[in-house]
Amino acid sequence: MRLNGAEILCEALLREGVEVIFGYPGGAVLPLYDALYKYSQLRHIQVRHEQGAAHAADAYFRAGGKIGVCVATSGPGATNLVTGLMNAKADSIPMVAITGQVARSAIGKESFQECPTLAITQPCTKKNYMVRSADEVADTVHEAFVVARKGRPGPVLIDFPRDVQLEEAELKPTPPPPNGSRSIFLESKRKLEHAATLINESQRPIIIAGHGVLMSGASGELKQLAERNDIPVANTLLGLGSFPRTHRLSLGMLGMHGTYWANYAVNEADVVLGVGVRFDDRVVGNPDTFAPEAKLIHIDSDPSQVGRNLRVDAPLIGDAKVVLRALMPLIKGRRRRDWLQQIETSKREHPFPQVPENANLPPQFVMAQLDALVREDGDTVVVTGVGQHQMWVAQFVSFNHPDSLVTSGAQGVMGFELPAAVGAQIARPGATVWSVCGDGGFQMTVQELATIADEGLPVKLVVINNGYLGMVRQWQELFFHKHLKATPITSPDFIKLAEAYGIPGLRVSQRREVLPALRRAREHAGPFLLDMVVDGEVNVYPMMKPGGAFAETMEDPRWTGLRDMVG
Numbered sequence: 001m002r003l004n005g006a007e008i009l010c011e012a013l014l015r016e017g018v019e020v021i022f023g024y025p026g027g028a029v030l031p032l033y034d035a036l037y038k039y040s041q042l043r044h045i046q047v048r049h050e051q052g053a054a055h056a057a058d059a060y061f062r063a064g065g066k067i068g069v070c071v072a073t074s075g076p077g078a079t080n081l082v083t084g085l086m087n088a089k090a091d092s093i094p095m096v097a098i099t100g101q102v103a104r105s106a107i108g109k110e111s112f113q114e115c116p117t118l119a120i121t122q123p124c125t126k127k128n129y130m131v132r133s134a135d136e137v138a139d140t141v142h143e144a145f146v147v148a149r150k151g152r153p154g155p156v157l158i159d160f161p162r163d164v165q166l167e168e169a170e171l172k173p174t175p176p177p178p179n180g181s182r183s184i185f186l187e188s189k190r191k192l193e194h195a196a197t198l199i200n201e202s203q204r205p206i207i208i209a210g211h212g213v214l215m216s217g218a219s220g221e222l223k224q225l226a227e228r229n230d231i232p233v234a235n236t237l238l239g240l241g242s243f244p245r246t247h248r249l250s251l252g253m254l255g256m257h258g259t260y261w262a263n264y265a266v267n268e269a270d271v272v273l274g275v276g277v278r279f280d281d282r283v284v285g286n287p288d289t290f291a292p293e294a295k296l297i298h299i300d301s302d303p304s305q306v307g308r309n310l311r312v313d314a315p316l317i318g319d320a321k322v323v324l325r326a327l328m329p330l331i332k333g334r335r336r337r338d339w340l341q342q343i344e345t346s347k348r349e350h351p352f353p354q355v356p357e358n359a360n361l362p363p364q365f366v367m368a369q370l371d372a373l374v375r376e377d378g379d380t381v382v383v384t385g386v387g388q389h390q391m392w393v394a395q396f397v398s399f400n401h402p403d404s405l406v407t408s409g410a411q412g413v414m415g416f417e418l419p420a421a422v423g424a425q426i427a428r429p430g431a432t433v434w435s436v437c438g439d440g441g442f443q444m445t446v447q448e449l450a451t452i453a454d455e456g457l458p459v460k461l462v463v464i465n466n467g468y469l470g471m472v473r474q475w476q477e478l479f480f481h482k483h484l485k486a487t488p489i490t491s492p493d494f495i496k497l498a499e500a501y502g503i504p505g506l507r508v509s510q511r512r513e514v515l516p517a518l519r520r521a522r523e524h525a526g527p528f529l530l531d532m533v534v535d536g537e538v539n540v541y542p543m544m545k546p547g548g549a550f551a552e553t554m555e556d557p558r559w560t561g562l563r564d565m566v567g
């Protein structure tokens with residue numbers, strides 16, 4: 001069958017099981033949009049900015065596990081994708097991005113809307129291609145999906161010259177599927193036995209479960225191993241949900257804003273088992289003082305991540321699920337009353353983050369109430385922006401299921417919250433999707449309210465309106481002599497703004513209003529916005545200083561038990 005390049009691309013996407021494309025048209029992708037006009041099986045979500053397309057495609061994967069596809073035109077369309085590509089690359093999210101390019105004969109001539117997309121996106125993709133003939137299109141698309149998924153996943157970009165979209169070629173048969181996308185388990189039995197001996201003989205082990213556990217679908221294996229050997233589990237921000245937060249062995253998040261007791265347990269541990277975790281500096285602080293007494297076992301599918309940030313005693317390279325399964329028979333069943341008791345004592349002495357008693361509506365109160373609702377619901381996704389509200393979500397919401405948190409980790413992209421909510425809701429139409437937004441971040445991609453309204457996505461937007469770029473204000477207060485420069489931020493009337501898009505909303509400024517408002521938003525059939533006018537000058541604690549040691553953890557001495565207050 002002879003088709004043009006754009007039609008071949010659509011056929012190849014369908015063969016890859018693609019159902020949704022997040023995109024924005026322009027001159028250099030007009031032939032592709034003409035093909036999409038015919039290929040109505042490919043649902044096209046028209047975002048309002050290409051950055052939104054990339055974030056939506058990213059969250060589509062994080063929430064639903066299927067690779068997201070985004071499309072942009074050449075020049076400004078392609079450059080608008082860059083933040084989203086970098087975000088996906090840094091957080092190991094597979095994605096396929098397709099950009100239009102000027103015709104082959106116009107390349108290199110500073111043609112209208114020409115830009116060096118391959119050069120610009122090379123560092124923020126796993127691989128990028130330019131298809132130079134229609135004949136190459138199908139194979140390139142299939143290869144892109146394989147590359148995006150395998151090893152450490154990430155985004156792949158295909159630059160698609162306009163004339164190649166129009167050129168005709170024969171549609172090739174589908175290539176055979178590659179031999180399994182999981183990386184082959186490389187480690188010897190001796191290495192597994194060494195790691196198992198370290199665990200079995202340890203007195204104070206801890207598991208640090210990261211994003212790789214979710215990527216591998218290894219939550220079940222993780223739970224089995226933790227329970228068999230009675231090992232407490234701390235999660236990274238991106239690993240939250242890989243181990244049930246309400247499980248007796250869960251310590252919550254570790255790291256810069258992790259729970260005191262998770263960081264305490266790491267500090268006291270004699271063995272640390274890291275699973276699918278990159279040991280980012282927000283997790284480790286100062287590498288010289290991290291887990292000072294521990295032997296480190298590291299399971300990761302990407303050999304370049306092992307030993308990169310920390311010295312590793314027992315590396316186990318491979319897919320988390322495969323390695324954990326291989327390790328399991330070597331792990332002894334045992335109970336660790338003394339060690340767990342030691343951690344319980346630390347919990348009692350350093351209770352959970354709290355609020356000043358005289359506070360009116362502390363943001364943490366909102367999070368604790370949201371947690372109550374999330375626990376009631378079976379199928380929930382919480383999306384966040386970046387900043388203080390993100391950390392309070394991580395601290396207060398009990399993520400008990402995989403793929404229930406969608407957040408930007410390594411890049412910390414403000415503005416992720418709205419377009420990511422679009423992608424998450426489209427991936428999980430039956431789920432309640434809460435998007436907890438910063439008043440700053442919300443204003444960065446606010447135009448995606450139109451996408452939410454157009455598509456009738458029943459997203460629940462909770463704007464944490466603290467009047468500040470709160471996280472930066474916190475750093476100015478703590479480390480820059482309270483010089484608040486450019487961090488107080490004004491906002492439009494969020495309710496009126498939402499109304500302009502046909503989205504109803506409610507303003508909340510009192511504690512007693514919070515839970516009824518959250519319920520009302522949840523019960524509303526369509527999108528709903530809550531403008532939570534919270535106390536502005538509240539800091540996220542505990543906080544380990546950047547690059548600092550556990551011993552330097554900052555706690556707020558003024559605060560008293562919030563969880564008791566909200567019941």
Ligand SMILES: Cc1cc2nc3c(=O)[nH]c(=O)nc-3n(C[C@H](O)[C@H](O)[C@H](O)COP(=O)(O)OP(=O)(O)OC[C@H]3O[C@@H](n4cnc5c(N)ncnc54)[C@H](O)[C@@H]3O)c2cc1C
Pocket residue numbers: 090091092151152153209210211212213215216235236237238239253254255256257258275276277278279280282283299300301302305318319320321386387390391408409410411412413471
């Ligand atoms: C304001 C702010 C504050 C933050 N504070 C904290 C904090 O206090 N604590 C915290 O934890 N984070 C914090 N972060 C996030 C932090 O920056 C990192 O993004 C996060 O710690 C990374 O988690 P990770 O290593 O689990 O995930 P990733 O960075 O995604 O790494 C995943 C690892 O898993 C591996 N992997 C992938 N697939 C597989 C597989 N199938 N099998 C095995 N391995 C696999 C990858 O090779 C990689 O090494 C913060 C971010 C922001 C924006």
Ligand SMILES: Cc1ncc(C[n+]2csc(CCOP(=O)(O)OP(=O)(O)O)c2C)c(N)n1
Pocket residue numbers: 385386387388389390411412413414415437438439440441442464466468469470471472
């Ligand atoms: C695109 C982008 N620009 C700047 C920053 C730096 N930054 C990190 S957190 C933050 C403040 C976020 O403010 P807001 O969205 O209101 O959330 P809050 O911290 O107040 O909860 C800023 C400016 C960033 N992470 N991303």
Ligand SMILES: [Mg+2]
Pocket residue numbers: 438439440464465466467468469470
């Ligand atoms: Mg704010």
